Amino acid sequence: MQCKNLILIQKKLIHVFFKRSIMDVIIQVPNIGFEEAEIIEILVNVGDIIESDQGIVTVEGQKASIEIPTTISGVVKKIFVAVGDIVIPGTEVVMITSNQKKENNNSLLKSSSLNNDDNTYHITNKFKTSIKQTNIPHLSYKTLLHASPAVRRLSRENNINLDDVKPSGPKGRILKQDVELFLKNKEVLHDNVNIKQYHQDDNDALLMKKTNINSDQFGVIESLKLSSIQKKVSINLSKSWKTIPHVTHFDEIDVTQLEKFRKKLNMNIDDNVKKITLLPFIIKSLIQSLQLFSKFNSSFDEKNNLIIFKKYINIGIAVDIEDGLTVPVLKNSEQYSIQQIAKNIDNLVENARNHTLNVSDLKGSSFTVSNLGKIGGTGFTPIINYPEVAILGLSQMCIKPIWNNDKFIPRSVIPISLTYDHRIINGLESAKFIDFLKKNISSMNFLLS
Template sequence: MDYEIKLPDIGHNIAEVIEILVKVGDHIQQEQSLIIIEDNKASIEVPSPQSGIIKHINVNIGEKIKTGSIIMVLDLLTNEVQKKKQNDSKKYQTIVLPNISNESVEVIDIFVKKGEIIKKEQSIISVEGNKASIEIPSPFEGVVNKILINVGEKITEGTEILILEEVIKSIVDKVILSKELKKDINIKKNKYVHATPLIRRIARKFCINLEKVKATGRKNRILKEDIQKHIANIADLSKTKDNFHLNDKIISHHTEKSINYNFQEFGEVEELKLTSVQKISGMRLSNNWKNIPHVTQYDEVDITDLENFRKKQNLELKLQTKVTLLSFIIKALSKTLKKFPKFNSSLSIDKNKIILKKYYNIGIAVETKKGLIVPVIKDVLYKGIVDLSSEILQIILKARECKLKTSEMNGGCFTISSLGNLGGTAFSPIINAPEVGILGISRASIKPLWDGKEFIPRLILPLSLSFDHRVIDGADGVRFIKYINKMLSDIRYLIM
């Protein structure tokens, strides 16, 4: 028997579908959340009024819907069919990524671990696409038998996420007995908190333990007012007279002067929408700046001899692709990374280990019409200057034409941001996490240098090295940039 699920009256005529939490063929229970919609005031989860099997999904992410719109068609199960389904259920269930995007998404968090008992609808991972971060709930109850994906991995619809083992009585009894032997505080850490993805994102951003937030919503669900009140209590607003408020997606502090100005009062304005690339890169740059303790070391390198050699080779070799200064810088950087392996590393997820990489892939920040993109050139240590020049040109053209593959933007060890064609003397580039360093290049200019007898004109290139102070000490930062200086000021070192 088919049953049409319609959008209930939410108090507003139109809302946008921002997440679809089920897929065709899913067995769902009454009150299970189906979609998340967003209006001008809040994100709302829409539950199912009946149990059954999803037969058809009538909405898409980003679609505007109104009260009474048909969301899904449900195949209602009789009690006999439900009982048969339960009896026929397998011991193991494989959870796959549902249809949330036409493109691949990145795994940014895994909320469960092997051996953990999870409930139906409990969030198991968080993924990030071009539009938003999405938490993926478990369609089953059970014990995590195996996790099949890793943080940072790109996955698509149908990718297997984890294998879930059926919760049988012996397992439950064993877990309960184990929990009884633990302290109360450990028991509390394992309880599941009912909250929307929006609330969970806010909690992670402000380091709030949701288990400590008093829930007042239906079925003990945490509402935005609950987390607002919790933050207010922590900040002791009654004494400081500061005022925190929760808007659509973030918590803002009045001391940051986050006032919604009507700029039209002061003159003519024009609004430009951010591209998806700008939104994603802006969010990541903001997070990297906040979470990584940056140190920037500046230096100047004499590239007079290098430039003379480069121009001479271009005249003599007459190659189809001219040899570029950037290819020499990338080559010098690869040798410097080999000399100083901590710069070619990443911090582990738990921040307790440094992961040293034995490969040398360099990302190049490229300005495009859609925003900043960082394609990656692989294995640069083992490539010659001519090959690097050709590959740099090709990958920059592909980036500007938006033809890059996902594989051509992944796996970077270190990034170069070059503003040499625009000008400027120095800048502080922001690290591209999970990398631990980035090299900024400004425009070279003629400067007078004292050779012991007189001032002579030399071509000087400004360098700006930003590095993660959790991994790299200041002294090593100086040694690193000085070694690059050595490579570029005397190109004979590049062949050693």
């Protein structure tokens, strides 16, 4: 009898021991600097054994991406998200079954809440502290580098800066073989080639650092850090400028008749309704031009030397906001009337300036328009929004004397500038595109379709 009781007591002790030692931990999205982000990659599977600091998902928001790690070792029990999901701080990502001892996880338990019914810990927004302890850069240039902890460890062991390694994995991910190839080339070229020339983009950055002048030696200066949006825009523009051979075609569009029509149309609109500008009319005509000259609505696959023609027309609208430049996208614009285009543009611009754009609003453009009409200028050279192949710039409308074979008459004209990728588009194609756009707008034929 005593023996039976002893066995029962032992079983209870074992049950209590495992109940206290094994726990389910739910990892949530920490506060990583943007209000919402998109899951672009899931790095683990159910049943995987993972270590602390190992990446579990990669998220992208506002043109920046970051890998979210776990702060606890264990087995992946459940995944709550899928690729393409939009998440916010606090969204549950994965559940991990862990048998780490409580005394080894005091910092974790302090930032967790325990559900006594199911023995589950929830990592809350205080998980941000744990993120910093894993040396994950916070929305810096290195945020754009994707590499697993194993790859990062290999690079540290061989004193390799991952900035110098050219990625070959999906979404710019640095793979183990990329580091091994870099190491091999480094050994071969060590005596003959300056390692800074291995990757041209990084060589330029290093050269800028070496040639940076301390301006304060000449007088008083003031420094201002770039905003996160400005950093992302600068990276994208630099990539476009270094990758694409830009050529800009300048011309003017006679909008005299269109401007009269627009003013007459606005006279029939209630005073409390926003008036229609010239931009929606130009975009409507531009859509017809892109349908006829489909190469301007494409992108270039450099790796496979392919031109990717897009059957949809998504117009990016460059918008100047308080802390930088952003490009919300007018999706499937060919489906809309001029009034609908005007309304959608107004909504996108308002959301951009109120910082209420969704991540999806900033993706998928196939052609971009940069409008400086309200500011001024007679022309400029817009930089292509990579990976597109062309961009249209609009300057301020002005009155010009135009000769009509009899006399000079005043006409309303808009200076335009079409910048294109000379690898894909030649000068003749550009001239034909502009000629069609000009005639379509001047004659107002686009209103008939």
